[in-house]
Amino acid sequence: MAQQIGLFLNPVGQRRVDFQGMYADMFARLFIADGTEQATLLLGQERVDLLIIDLERFDSSFDLDAIAELIARRAGAPVLLLCPFISAGWLPALMKAGPLAYAIAPLDDTDLRVAITAQLDTPTTSGTPADDLRALLALRTRMQQALLDVDDITNVAEQICVALCDVPGAVHASLFRMDVPGDLQLEAQYSPTGLNLARVLHRSDRLLQSPLRHAFPGLVAACSNEMALLDAPAKAGEPELALSLVDKGVEMVIGLPLGAAPGSALAGSLCLMFGRARQFSCAELDSFMALAQLAGFGLRMAAMSRENEALLGRVTHLATVDALTGVANRRHGEHLLELEIKRARRYKVPVALIGFDIDRFKAINDQFGHPVGDAALRTVAEVTQSVLRASDVLIRSGGEEFLIIVPHTSAIDALKIAEKIRVAVAQTDIAGCDRLTISLGVGQLADQESADALMQRVDAALGRAKRAGRNCVELAMS
Numbered sequence: 001m002a003q004q005i006g007l008f009l010n011p012v013g014q015r016r017v018d019f020q021g022m023y024a025d026m027f028a029r030l031f032i033a034d035g036t037e038q039a040t041l042l043l044g045q046e047r048v049d050l051l052i053i054d055l056e057r058f059d060s061s062f063d064l065d066a067i068a069e070l071i072a073r074r075a076g077a078p079v080l081l082l083c084p085f086i087s088a089g090w091l092p093a094l095m096k097a098g099p100l101a102y103a104i105a106p107l108d109d110t111d112l113r114v115a116i117t118a119q120l121d122t123p124t125t126s127g128t129p130a131d132d133l134r135a136l137l138a139l140r141t142r143m144q145q146a147l148l149d150v151d152d153i154t155n156v157a158e159q160i161c162v163a164l165c166d167v168p169g170a171v172h173a174s175l176f177r178m179d180v181p182g183d184l185q186l187e188a189q190y191s192p193t194g195l196n197l198a199r200v201l202h203r204s205d206r207l208l209q210s211p212l213r214h215a216f217p218g219l220v221a222a223c224s225n226e227m228a229l230l231d232a233p234a235k236a237g238e239p240e241l242a243l244s245l246v247d248k249g250v251e252m253v254i255g256l257p258l259g260a261a262p263g264s265a266l267a268g269s270l271c272l273m274f275g276r277a278r279q280f281s282c283a284e285l286d287s288f289m290a291l292a293q294l295a296g297f298g299l300r301m302a303a304m305s306r307e308n309e310a311l312l313g314r315v316t317h318l319a320t321v322d323a324l325t326g327v328a329n330r331r332h333g334e335h336l337l338e339l340e341i342k343r344a345r346r347y348k349v350p351v352a353l354i355g356f357d358i359d360r361f362k363a364i365n366d367q368f369g370h371p372v373g374d375a376a377l378r379t380v381a382e383v384t385q386s387v388l389r390a391s392d393v394l395i396r397s398g399g400e401e402f403l404i405i406v407p408h409t410s411a412i413d414a415l416k417i418a419e420k421i422r423v424a425v426a427q428t429d430i431a432g433c434d435r436l437t438i439s440l441g442v443g444q445l446a447d448q449e450s451a452d453a454l455m456q457r458v459d460a461a462l463g464r465a466k467r468a469g470r471n472c473v474e475l476a477m478s
């Protein structure tokens with residue numbers, strides 16, 4: 001014969017009536033409260049052996065504190081929390097208010113009776129086995145290490161998943177991320193048992209459009225920014241999903257938000273799947289949440305380092321490239337010439353330098369205007385580039401002056417290349433003005449010669465080409 005006194009709390013009239021109808025027989029007396037105020041009043045007046053708080057239809061944004069206060073007032077007396085699987089985010093906060101047991105809803109009649117009986121017989125003291133805490137501590141350390149070497153986002157996400165599978169009983173870990181706002185995707189997954197989550201979810205991207213977004217904890221957590229805990233696959237209300245999870249040996253799934261605003265490109269979730277359902281302590285849930293925050297932080301760092309690289313790339317580009325023609329600028333060109341000279345000396349191969357200058361360019365500007373002159377400079381650079389090999393480097397060394405580093409090339413061969421360029425430019429129609437010509441000087445690096453000395457010799461040869469009547473090539477004296 002039941003001797004204990006119960007108090008059931010839920011704001012919805014029908015749920016209170018249903019609970020009374022189905023479970024009153026488990027208690028000598030069952031009180032029913034419609035809110036925290038009434039429950040507090042009853043607890044002040046009556047002896048209550050078990051307080052059952054059914055979180056269904058409570059709203060965490062304004063009820064959480066009142067419920068926490070109610071649990072705190074119990075001062076350790078038995079509390080059973082019935083928590084919808086999508087509202088598991090309430091658990092860590094309420095567990096901090098006082099010891100409690102929880103059961104993830106929806107629960108069928110048998111499971112709820114078992115949960116109530118367990119609390120009436122041996123109330124939960126809500127501790128964490130030392131081994132589990134040790135495992136979590138080790139995991140946090142591993143995770144921190146994984147994040148120390150933050151580089152590529154996918155790489156970080158994969159390392160996080162591998163580390164997470166160290167959680168005792170875990171059979172799969174995954175990370176979901178908004179790649180672009182509104183498009184959630186499975187960024188990485190790891191499973192010691194070979195489970196492939198993309199098969200279970202039938203896709204790995206556009207997951208906000210998936211019918212499972214309200215059922216699978218990893219997706220629920222990313223969408224709502226709240227923890228979701230499914231301790232029996234059938235509770236999600238998607239029979240096909242439940243079947244395929246059970247088929248893959250999954251009994252429990254926890255989804256943890258990464259902690260960014262939902263919908264932002266940094267939002268997402270961590271998802272852990274276990275082969276066996278069990279209750280978590282407050283310390284464990286806190287650790288899971290902290291791991292998710294850490295993972296979110298790692299991803300943000302990786303995203304930042306990717307942005308930094310892109311920024312650095314742009315800065316480097318701006319610092320090394322001539323804005324008008326897109327070829328190397330003088331400073332960068334001189335640096336490249338130094339490198340090429342070192343390489344030529346190390347491998348004992350020739351390197352040649354070609355210098356050229358557009359003939360009577362002042363007249364082009366004067367006659368057709370500066371913008372046409374600019375376009376002509378771009379065209380000359382393009383035509384020259386089209387004659388060169390990929391290993392040759394075209395440099396805009398001054399206003400209408402260019403240099404070309406020609407690696408692995410003797411003076412004789414460089415002369416042929418220079419001639420080819422001269423002909424190509426002379427034959428090119430230039431938009432908005434007459435065809436134009438160039439004069440060129442060619443030199444091969446001599447033993448012991450410096451980059452400056454080579455440039456001077458080539459410049460002198462170019463001067464001779466000008467004096468020789470322009471539109472021709474001159475070889476530099478050694």
Ligand SMILES: Nc1nc2c(ncn2[C@@H]2O[C@H](COP(=O)(O)OP(=O)(O)OP(=O)(O)O)[C@@H](O)[C@H]2O)c(=O)[nH]1
Nearest residue numbers: 357358359360361362363365370371373374399400
């Ligand atoms: N449109 C344009 N003109 C430039 C640029 N840089 C230099 N120039 C012009 O290039 C011209 C070079 O003229 P000069 O050095 O007198 O030589 P030139 O007229 O080409 O005559 P020669 O070299 O003797 O054949 C000058 O009028 C400069 O203003 C540029 O970025 N855009």
